[in-house]
Amino acid sequence: MQATQPRLSFWQIWNVSFGFLGVQFGFALQNANVSRILSDLGADLHSLSLFWLVAPIMGLIVQPIVGAASDRTWNGLGRRRPFILAGAIAAVIGMILLPNAPIFVAFVAPMLMGALMVALMDASFNVCFQPFRSLVSDMVPPSQRNVGYSVQSFLINIGAVIGSILPFVLTNVVGLENTAQMGEVAPSVMWAFYIGATVLLGTVLWTVFRTKEYSPQEYRRYKGVTEATSVPAKKAPLSTRLSEFSLLVVNMPKTMKQLAVVQFFSWFALFIMWVYTTPAITQHIWNVDKQWFDPAFIAAAPMVPETIIMAKGAAGDWVGILFAAYSVFAAIFSIFLARLADKFGRKLVYAGALALGGVSYVSFLMFQDLTMVNVNLLITDVTVPLGAVKLLIPMVGVGIAWAAILAMPYAMLAGALPANKTGVYMGIFNFTVAIPQIVSGLTAGWILSSVFENEAKYIIVVAGVSMLIGAIAVFFVNEPDAEIIHNAQGEQA
Template sequence: MQSSSIKPRLSFWQLWNMSFGFFGIQFGFALQNANTSRIFSTLGANQDELPLLWLAAPVTGLLVQPIIGYLSDNTWHAKWGRRRPFFFLGALLASIALFLMPNSTALWMAAAVLWMMDAAINISMEPFRAFVGDKLDASQQTAGFAMQTFFIGCGAVIASLLPTLFAWVFHVSNEAVNGSIPDTVRYSFYAGGAVFFFSVLWTVLTSSENPPENLEQFRAERAASRGLGHALKDIFSGFRRMPKTMVQLAFVQFFTWIALFAMWIYTTSAVADNVFGTTDAQSSLYQEAGNWVGTMFAVYSGVSALAAFVLPVFARAFSRKLVHTVCLLIGGLSLISIFLITDKHMLLLPMAGVGVAWASILTMPYAILAGALPAHRMGYYMGVFNFFVVIPQIVSGIVLGFFIKHVFNGHAASTLVLGGISMALAGVLTVFVKDSAKPAG
């Protein structure tokens, strides 16, 4: 369990500053989630190829997150601290990747840049989760993760809407001329690169970190653990010592992220087919559908930003488990309903339900987990926990292409039904999770 020492209670603005970097991180993720399938399709990918092309993202997370978590646990610099060096390095690399992605001229290039972009985003993001455990007492951890969720929602709303805003407000071309990426998407990624870097820099410059409780012991242990072989052994041996709560949450996360991955890959194709009546990725209607999906994703992100401050209230009144269960059931039913909707404006209603689920997904599992982890291994275990975010995405990347081609006859909306069922199952599994920490805000 965590250290019993009481950490000083932080003010609202201290919570704001330490979480603000997530605004930029989610800017990058939202642009990736809303536009990657659109970019791949515009460059000539078939629907059944999309999951395999997306594999770059989860495979990168699988490799990067536990390593970065381990390294950040074993880092201390008098000026930079423990987590902030990784915030800064990841932001720099992610910004470069965001500038490169919309200038891809071939599928292989877009897939390669996706590897770089996802690795860089993970370098920044993973230590942010541990940052809450480092700085906040248990009584503020739910509020800390909720503040992160608020910035995730705000960043995602603006980033998801950017292609539409560039088209409507600045009259930027939304056409895929000669198979190239539309200017609306290119300019959105350029803006995202800048926002990512400066948002993370804000947190780096305005937040401080406390040194390990016993600095001399920390330095001695770090010196003894040097070497790649020792590091890898330490990383993988931790799987055998995962707390029971973490194992239980792993099953919840597995089915949750199968649903989310299906949504991110296939919502554009589903909406283009069901609502706009086209499967031609080069057509203006398909690009219009891509912009509308950005609006849909902005709705779920906006709802999640608002829900982030409401859910801790319900968690205190009832329990974090109950809140997460209900939210996942709402999200699952919302995804399933997309299959039945043919009016684009009506699609905003289920996306609000997905937003409620997304707010809980980004808050409750991490708040529950933080209370079950040893403080000196917070970064490592948060990284390992994200295995259960990326492994289901890898599974989805391998099997969803088969399902859409051989089971669903190319009907992308059917894949969202499968995702909705998976999310509802995750809600049921949450009932069996042990949450021993007091869910204070």
């Protein structure tokens, strides 16, 4: 007989996901600064999206492997925690080495070194991501899943806020330089990565040592899994394992297939935002001509004007503010997300959030205003174009969409997965995150150069249209555990 899984206190749920704050801190630093770093190291606009392909490719490879391995792991540290800790240590190494890519120029080209460190960081982040998702599914009972994934979304966005804004703070409060010559990395970005590495390791250690996973016997009892299905058989040959994995993909739950459509259009849009927001606002808001993003043009020019260098640095810092802003709004919305989902249903809340995000991307075109204004950000005053300030408005919608993307698909999916294969299916579900980013990476650069002639603001509009299509697709998703949650809420009442 299946025992009732005990409900967790708020702080137990908090501890389960606290390490994700640090992982997302590092991921946010990467999102806001990798395009900036790679551009400084010599990448052009068309190739930026190709370098960013490293991230989803690592996710595509790593997460299913880690998911399957964590399903089979039971040791003194637990089931998921060994992978979370190992991933964090590797990510810290990558975060320290990436901003130092120019140092290794005697051994390897800075661009290649940068790409290798991005690959290491992304592989490591993915080693952490999947076990954290599965840890919530393992530890949190069905009636608390909305809360569990909402808390995780909240912590993710707190980490993202701090990570996104950190280079700006180091420049405008601490006084570190935010500009760099071609082939170098700005000091403010370097120190941001060092601090991020420290935070990542510290928060992951908190989760590892403050969360006690269920024993194999407890897990089987709470999940209704027989011992025969939960204990792995003798390791099969590689060909057999690949065949079994292929069958899992083909026979994935219907809910996962339906969510995959939503995920495709959501993550296609997010990838565009992360890659092209910096050049988009540098061109559209700081009025820097697109030719200054062409390495061949820059190489042929006698010198890069100081005004262009300063504008790129200021725009790069402001991207951190914008990304921090959408993360703040996402964190705030995450507080209410579980209650809204309980009251109105996950699908309506999820679809509404994506639609608002799509409209917000499209509205980027409306906010060009070159008038320079002084802005008090509490920690410092800055002078920026008024259009840059107005871009905080669409960040509200982007933040709401981001909060929903981080929580709702996983809450909807968790009840559709067999308990003894949660890890591997959560890893397979990452295909729905990685594949759209790969498609975006292969096509967005071509669209930008061939269709929009490197006018980066228009590729942001493409992201908005994609997100709107995702919102429509939400209504075609089935939720298998909706009745369980409804009954549990009725019993508590």
